[in-house]
Amino acid sequence: MARLERPITRRQSLWLLAAAITAFTPLAQHMPLWLSAFAGTAFAWRAWLTLRGGRLPARWLLVLMVAAGSAGVFIEYRSLFGRTPGIALLLIFLSLKLMELRAPRDAVVTVLLCYFLILGQFLFTQTIPTALLTCTAVILTTAALLAANNDRPSIRQQLRHAGSLLLQALPLMLLLFLLFPRITGPLWGMPEDRRSAVSGLTDTMAPGSIAQVSQSDAVAFRVAFKSAPPAQASLYWRGLVMPDFDGRAWRVRETREAYTKPPYSQQPSEQPSPENKPVDYELTLEPHGKRWLFALESPLILPAESALTRDYQLLAHQPIRTRQRYALSSSPAIKKGLADPVDVLRASLALPANSNPRTRALAAGWRKQHGTGNGADAAIVKTAEDFFNRQLLSYTLNPPLAGQHSVDEFLFDSKRGFCEHFASAFAFALRAAGVPARVVAGYQGGEVNPVDGYLVVRQYDAHAWTEVWLAKQGWVRIDPTAIAAPRRIDSNLASAIPATDTPPFLMREQMPWLKALRYRLDAVNNGWNQWVLGYDPQRQRDFLQRFGLDPDWRNMTALLATLCGLALLILTFWVLRQREKMDPAHRAWRRFTRKLAKRGVVWQAWEGPDTFAARATQKLPGQAEKIHAIARCYANLRYARHASYADTPPNDGIAQSHGVAHRKTLANGLTRLNQLINEL
Template sequence: MTLRQTFASLPRDARDTLFLLFVIVWVIAPQVGNLPGWATLMAAGLMLWRGWLAWKGLPLPSRWTLLVFVAAAVAGTLFTHRTILGRDAGVTLIVMLLALKMLELRARRDAMVVFFLGFFTMLSNFFYSQSLVTAAAMLVALVGLLTALVNAHMPVGRPPLAQSLGTAARMALLGAPIMAALFMLFPRMAPLWGVPSDAMAGRSGLSGVMKVGTVAQLALDDSVAMRVRFDTPDGAAPPQRDLYFRGPVFGSFNGTEWLPLSYGPGDLRMDRLPTLANLRTEGEPLRYEVTLEPHKQPWLLLLDAAPEQPRLPGMGLFMTQDLQWFSTRPVTDVLRYQAVSYPRFTHGPMAMTPALRTYTELPAGFNPRTLALAQQMRNDPRIAPDPAQDNTVALVEAALTRLRTGGFVYSLDPGLYGQHTADEFWFDRKEGFCEHIASAFVVLMRALDIPARIVTGYQGGERNSVDGLWTVRQSDAHAWTEVWMAGQGWVRVDPTSAVSPGRTGAFQRLQAPQGAFATAVGTLSPGLAQNMRAVWEAVNSRWNQWVLNYTQSRQMDLLKALGFESPSWQDLTMVLGFIVMTFALGGVGWSLWERSQHDPWLRLLARSRRRMAAAGLNLPDNLPPRSMAQRVQAQFGAEGAAVADWLLRLERLRYAPNANAAHAALADLRREYRALRWPKADPNRS
């Protein structure tokens, strides 16, 4: 006997329970990465236990046993999260309660509780991800829960699951228009849950702190960081070497970490203030639109340099003195904003100021060999022929030449660095990724008494052939430097391009090892793999733009398109109420129409039964017309002869072989029904 046959032979309760169990597992599965390990194991064990009990027809555990598991789940949640409130603790607890409730599934009331917990758990998946994959998986979960709910309301017999699935699918389709209307017009609200923790350590991407040498191997993350649409006739982007999207700027170094300069009230000493931006632009501006993926940090990513505030309604934005744009809250949702940048620009003071000395400071006791190298370069007449002159340009070029010709390697696997990271890079390992190279370069510049800092962000991008958008990935995360030069201000210097010119010029990236499936597809058909990736990213981009990025401003734009000159929340509520009322009236009309489409022969028979009841003859609902005619003849005699004859002809019509003739005959019987002289109620008739 096959598994399908075995499943079909199970009792109705066991079959329905196993189906519901499968749906609940599907709902919980995406939460595995968000749950503590003990919660995942406990939920899996409870589900397997419940499935075994249903398969074997064994009794459910006692309530005392369930109470022990509930206490363990609450204790585990408190131990892990130190609370039972909040997003993470709440999701953990609700998953545990759902799994435990399956072990208490004895009556329909218990099933209703499971359904409601299942719908809430399904919703909680969106607390962590609003991706297209998550939405598709939860759509399947929704149909599965609706199927189980419909099945629970069919208590008689063994209705096939396909029948319940069809009913559930029709319910979902009928509700889709009102769901779409609510999505488009229901007021947009900020997320009610907390901000997820940062999980970028050890992977490419941006962080608020740059630790040098603590990651032995960098794993390239090919996930999308942002998408860019350039406002040019052909959507063309500037050259790859100019695509520097500015992120966190680090000006403070403690020997192992690079940190941003603090702008808090306690640091507002004149000798510690960062130098003013003094941004000066020239040439034609570059206009573009960015769709930024959530990164749980407050910064925005814009091309150097953006003097104007990006267009992002509903969020407070400001630019720091080192040209970095921030929002007033972390970016936890997909953002879309328009910006204007000038590829040709200068910024910073033209002459040395006390504030610039901040960018020459180094911690004591670190990198002695790099300090000695700097002194050697200072004393080298080939590099600095006149110590009294400003030799900044020559010293910078000498450092870059050393990177080009000294056997340095751009690598994702440099190993762990020790205390003196710059010394190890310059003299020992001579390999690293962009953070190592930029950090060692800035340390050398500061040892030469040249103001320098590290800028992180993204460099490069690739054009999607399907939708024309430029895709910037986490693997495009990059670190470069800015060196201050008299008369020029802050000048971008990318030391990584000296080690590996293809990193910024020809757009050559180091490749991380791929999985077996991706490797096989890429080997068999490189073009197919690339096209599949482009199509998927184009579809995902549309999802981000039209669903995740459907903001308050776009709601108001929709009302303007509908004819509202100055739309407000009152207008939004009015339109939403009108649509809901229209759908409600449409539902009422549909119900009435559907009732009219029921078997007209049965409706006519029911009407005749009601006329007999009004005359004092109550006939059972299951009585056929022939038996009804006999009862009428016996009750009313000659007075009911015409009605009895009409009932007999109504019965013969039921089995008429010609459907068209039967339809015409039914219309004739309906007219006769209205013309018949029906018997009257007689209180003296026994």
Template sequence: MNLRQSLVSLPRDPRDTLFLLFVIVWVIAPQVSNLPVWTSLLAGGLLLWRGWLAWTGRPLPGRWTVAALLLVAVAGTLFTHRTILGRDAGVTLIVMLLALKMLELRARRDAMVVFFLGFFTMLSNFFFSQSLLTAAAMLVALLGLLMALVNAHMPVGRPPLAQTFRMAGTMALLGAPIMVALFMLFPRMSPLWGMPGENLSGRSGLSGTMKIGDMAEIALDERVAIRLRFEGAPTDVPAQSTLYFRGPVMTAFDGREWQAEPFREDSAWAARAALPANLQVSGPAVRYEVTLEPQRQPWLMVLEATPEAPQLPNNMQAYMTQDLQWMTARPITEVMRYQAVSYPEFRHGPQQSVRQLRVYTELPPGFNPRTLELAAQMRADPALANARTEVLVNAVLQRLRTGGYNYSLDPGVYGQHTADEFWFDRKEGFCEHIASAFVVLMRAMDVPARIVTGYQGGERNPVDGYWTVRNADAHAWSEVWMEGRGWVRVDPTGAVSPNRVGQFQRLRAPQGAFANALGTLSPGMVQNLRAVWEAVNNGWNQWVLNYTQSRQMDLLKALGFESPSWQDLTTVLGSLVIAAALGGMGWSLWERAQHDPWLRLLARTRQRLARAGLTLPETLPPRAMAERVRAHFGPQAAGVADWLLRLERLRYAPHPDTELGALRREFRALHWPNR
């Protein structure tokens, strides 16, 4: 007997239990990456054990066994999270309670608890991800739980799963309009899902520090970081090589790591913090809308340079640091959409030399001696001895172009003297190797310089017209201070690999055999499929995750409210709920009116006799029912039998409606026999 035949031959209860177990596994599976390892293993083991018990027909474990496992689950939660409160601890505990409750699934009451825990666990998936894939998976889980709920309310017979699927699908479709109305009109909470303040480690890979070699790992991450929609004609979009999205600015170097240090209580850093941005913009403005993925950092990614604060949702405030970096007061933990205006032509920083700029020439002692010697040699060159900063920058860039340097995704692990290794030994590196070595050399020549991290480039999606910037587009470049110009962007990576900046050709990790074969058979198919998927996912972000309070008010304006308020929103929502309730009540009354009142009275009689101990088939007519009543109960049920005969005569009377009310009243006054 194969597996399919074995499943078909299973009794009703084991079949329904195995189906419910499959649904629960589907609900829990997306949480595995968020749960402690012991939780996934223990919950999986408990569900497998429960499935084996159902398959073999063995009895469930006793209460003491379940209680001991519960203590283990609570102790494990406390040991891992140091609490049983909060998002992570709560999800761990709810998953374990769901798995343990399956070991107590003996009655319908237990099943109702399992359904409640299942729906709650399903919702908890959105605490960690609100992606389209997660939503689709949870929609399948919702249908599965509804099917199991329908099965629990059909105790008689062996209804096929196709029938329960149709009923569950009908229930979901009937509830969909109410769900949409509540989504559109229920007051927006920020964040929509999740709990801010938990798990705030950086997602995008950008951080307030840059360790030499770390950024190369981000180049393997193809996840979307930013989506942009530019206003105006396609010809108004800036050139791809000019798309620099400014992130953390690195100023302090300890020999291995660059840091965007906060304010410190010493005169040099206090002076630097007091140095004004002095931003001056010119030329045409670029207006665009940004959809920023939740990076769990407070940085707002905008094009260089943005003089005015981006328009943030939910009355959030943004501020600009003296390094031209826009930030929010709290980490960004949900997809955020905002508008910004940038000017590709700009100047910033002091135009004349000031003492605060000395901070940007500092280097740690004892590091990169050969680079310091190279700087001294270049300064000793008569052509460069008293040259302006522009000449020094061009000399270093020329060295990068002609010195045999390569742009590499995997240059190996650098040692203590990172700049020395790049300039003299390895002569290859990723963008942070090149930018760091460039800034160290410029500082060694007593030129103020710093590192800027962020994103560079992007690609236009031909399906929806949005520009997509990925984590793989993370980039590091430098800024050099020049007399009369202020801080000037210098991207040394472009000198080593012009295609990275000019034609935007990323380095890519080696592809697997399947990807290579697919690309050989259809070179553009993978790219087209990704474009379609990202357009769909972007639509999800724009219309669902970014449905904010302001868009709710815009909806009310479209409905005719001149100055919409929360009272108007509550009025519209309440009106829809009342209308839906009245519609449902009207439908119920109409449906009841469609049934034959005589048949309803006969059905009530059959139910009353069943409670008295006599179960009769639904197809039995009143006369046959009367005979069964006399045979089963004897003379004490004579009144009931006579009433049934009059009910049958009523069916064929000339004016049945005139006597049905009287029979209803007699029905309530009848002396029904006992068991």
């Protein structure tokens, strides 16, 4: 095959270089610096070879470079397998493959490597910009593949051709995307080495820790309510329960799952009212690398792969490393923990010795005042609330640093604090008075995006509050922050803090256009997350059910096979029709040339019948007569007057009658041609 041995032209190598660079660039940020330098050198070398000419590097040098590169990867990652080392290795191969572009075969290998690496980008990020970048890279790489076969068209033509090819592939892509049976888990998930989330709540709450989280405007989760969302002030997204206090920080204790089903249920006796009506919603949680899930109080059903701890903390079985979506139904009026074991309650009374003496003294006074009778605990809670109210505590993002007795300092000296100070002090005071109390952390509020109606909860909505155990009521939520800064709960953080504090960037109200733009962008991002990245088995089922299809995987496979088969069938018909259009004389000629090719005379596509016949008879003198007869017959059919099919006059009256006669002579000629070829 002389065609395949054609050397690679300058244009072709420039195309390949461009494809390689676009495949490499987005990956560079995930690779060590030396690898970028390695590839950059290779690219520059290739460009120099192409533009200035010169010898390709010798094979032994390439082998040496492959070895050096692979050794580098191994030293860097201590492995040649896995996501990042694998991609790094491929990048080395790609940059060195450019050094041995000799034949079209090498071009094809380069292009395939590029495709693979472009796909590799999705192992790192799956955002919309990545997808757009990938589309561009795929078009460019396809154009390079086209150029490898034919480098004559201009850059624009090449790109347009590549684009139209990819557009033609779009229906098939959609079909596969929608119908290919999905497995649970994200499309691109590689659990073993995903980096963990950067911001979010931690399992410890020390003074200042939530204020720090509040500086981030990253999305924590998004919520789609099935009906009207509850009032802003009741949106307490309960997350972590912290019963342990060491004098400074509150900690999570329970990480063991206790209940796979909620141990409480909606009291059937209660009349459904707006207050206790269950709220249905779907929550899409951004990965945060920890196990806890967030929900409104109190979930009636648990998401798959999750359980409740003994203090009703909702935990997933595995850390949340990919975006998760779960449907929930919460009823706000549930009493939980009515029958909590004594050890849990006792743990909720524990206090470190010798800390915060002033608060202890105050709380002891409350207990003395109310005694231990029925309802005494509730009265103490009321007194504590009153006390918080009287102290004129102020809510601020920048509280003074806490010393040894952080609660005392907050309540009696500085009187300035963020939600963790309020929660911590309140829980401490109640414990000191002998009422079981604990700190709960999570998020409060959120912002409804008017574009798509999703409630977006960001890190700056992080909040801490307290839960108090009362007889016959179980654990009751009390938010001491609401006492001092009710606007934090009713609207948001920015409106509750004093004007001298700087609210998180996205919360500032000065730029309405920016806000509108942000809403739109966020809606687009959310749509992408929900429908493209989050197209999981559940979504697939929903989609198919909308068309009345049974979303069983067998049915899905059958449907996919049927549709693909149908598409192939249509394509086959189309190709066959194109073939039908081929002059039958020419088809016979091709048969003849195939026959001669087997005897060592290969027809060149540019050779006219006489030229070919002359050359063929030189090699096969025995067949000279027949070959010449065939060539003459073919030439007559195809080039002589009114001979070829394509020549038959158009459909007008006079020409039609001629056409019949011509067709007859033509048919005769064709029969003869085929006969001659058969005899050969």
